[in-house]
Amino acid sequence: MLNVRFFQKILTPILFPISMLYLAIVNVRNFLYxxxxxxxxxxxxxxxxxxxxxxxxxxxxxxxxxxxxxxxxxxxxxxxxxxxxxxxxxxxxxxxxxxxxxxxxxxxxxxxxxxxxxxxxxxxxxxxxxxxxxxxxxxxxxxxxxxxxxxxxxxxxxxxxxxxxxxxxxxxxxxxxxxxxxxxxxxxxxxxxxxxxEIKSEITIKGFFDINGAFDKPKSVFVFCSIGDPQKFLISIKTLGIKINGFKCFKDHYYYTKKDIELLRSLKHQTGSEVLLTTYKDFVKIEQPGIVYLDIEAKLDYCALLKGVV
Missing domain, CATH: 3.40.50 (Rossmann fold)
Incomplete structure (x- = not known):
């Protein structure tokens, strides 16, 4: 995320005018609707x-x-x-x-x-x-x-x-x-x-899980993920007091290969991490033993959110 921001800043003279053109196209489409x-x-x-x-x-x-x-x-x-x-x-x-x-x-x-x-x-x-x-x-x-x-x-x-x-x-x-x-x-x-x-929500931690079910909170982890905002995931882990020994980020919606999993298991071993930790969105693409995911849920007033349609 930080690297993307860096390149956006460097390329501002090119990207900013394009973004204004993009906005104009979006506005025209919405206007026609x-x-x-x-x-x-x-x-x-x-x-x-x-x-x-x-x-x-x-x-x-x-x-x-x-x-x-x-x-x-x-x-x-x-x-x-x-x-x-x-x-x-x-x-x-x-x-x-x-x-x-x-x-x-x-x-x-x-x-x-x-x-x-x-x-x-x-x-x-x-x-x-x-x-x-x-x-x-x-x-x-x-x-x-x-x-x-x-x-x-x-x-x-x-x-x-x-x-x-x-x-x-x-x-x-x-x-x-x-x-x-x-x-x-x-x-x-x-x-x-x-x-x-209008409606405040928060992401709360449900716990740690692996393929067999609930898992005790680990002390040290090697983290990997392929989500839109990996920094939020890292911050949530740090707030739980877990030591992050290493981190590997893949592009959003990435599909892991056998070689990827082998590499991640090797990195876990090299860094002396207790477990490989990822998101549930990533885990469903792997579903293998030895990988732990942090499960979350959105907490908010659903009655207020759905007022008028329920």
Missing amino acids: DIGFFKTTKVDGVKIISIGNIKTGGTGKTPLCIGISNYLNTLGFKTAIITNAYKAKQKSTLIVSDGSNIFYKTPIVNDETYMLAKKTHSIIVSTKDRLSAIESLNQFKPEYIIFDDGLQYRKIAKDLEVCIIDSERFYLPFGYLRDSKKSLKRCQKIVCFDGDC
Whole structure:
């Protein structure tokens, strides 16, 4: 993350004008939707909740989707989650889980999709075409459909638009904003994990786990991950008082090879670390003994967040 910021600063004379052009294109697209030039379809018989953000990278969308799904399930509602098939081997519409059984895992579907299937009782659909995905859900008759990363998808009308925000200021490629800040005006609820906003949330630690279940907090670790914001993960480990002997970062959504795992096990041994530690998003792509993951969840007032649609 720091290296990216460094190169962005060096290339400012080139990147900043491009980011202004990018913003102009985004604003034109949104304007065409606002005036009805691009059509938006209303889906009857189901309520659609969109969870999104205006920034690239890890902002907490997936933990929030999991939290909303599990909250609705506890109230007795049947829910479905539609995810983007980004970085998935299979791009066509797939029913990944019927809420009880998981039919596909990584790399057929991406890491976040498989994680949602593992951590919820929702029907999970992976797709590049959300209209097609909604049609595939007719057989299940869900009462709620959650769009994971749905803010920029405007072809379908939403009953609740939720946006997670943070302090990013600049647009791609100079910064990390991928949508206009004006888009926040069409969001009914704003959530933040840092700073002040309408609905405050926090990421809390559920504990340490391996393939066999709960695991005692380790004293020293070699950390690896392939997530949007690895620095947040490192900070969370440090706050728990765990010694970090080494760290290896892979690009977001990276699929680990056998050689990668062998290298990581070697680095753990070389650094004298007690365990290899990663995120649950990474663990679902490996699911092997000898690797520990730190599990988290999003804590917030779900009743307030879903007021008006539940």
